[in-house]
Amino acid sequence: MNCPHCASQRTQERNKKTVLGYRTFRCSACHHNFNERTGTPFNFLEYPTDLVLLVILWRLRYKLSLRDLGLDVRANVVLRSRMKRCEIGKHALHHS
Ligand SMILES: [Zn+2]
Secondary structure, three states, X not given: OOOOOOOOOOEEEXXXXXXXXXXXXXXXXXXXXXXXXXOOOOHHHXXXXXXXXXXXXXXXXXXXXXXXXXXXXXXXXXXXXXHHHHHHHHHHHHOO
């Protein structure tokens, strides 16, 4: 991938990943390190992209602001794991 700092194509993937599991790269032109999300609009959030997209999807679908939903991202994770448990519950009922 191109370096987000100098747009050089002389970048090398490193063995190291970020805390969130994003691949990291080193630019051999300007010697900056970056990850695959550096320079994307979502990077500053430092949350997994799929979670961010889920929140955006909810906002579009229900036309709610984050304040209307009364959640921060952490609450969102809890909610999502609850939804998953409901799915498992439904599945179990269906088969008993
Ligand atoms: Zn560079």
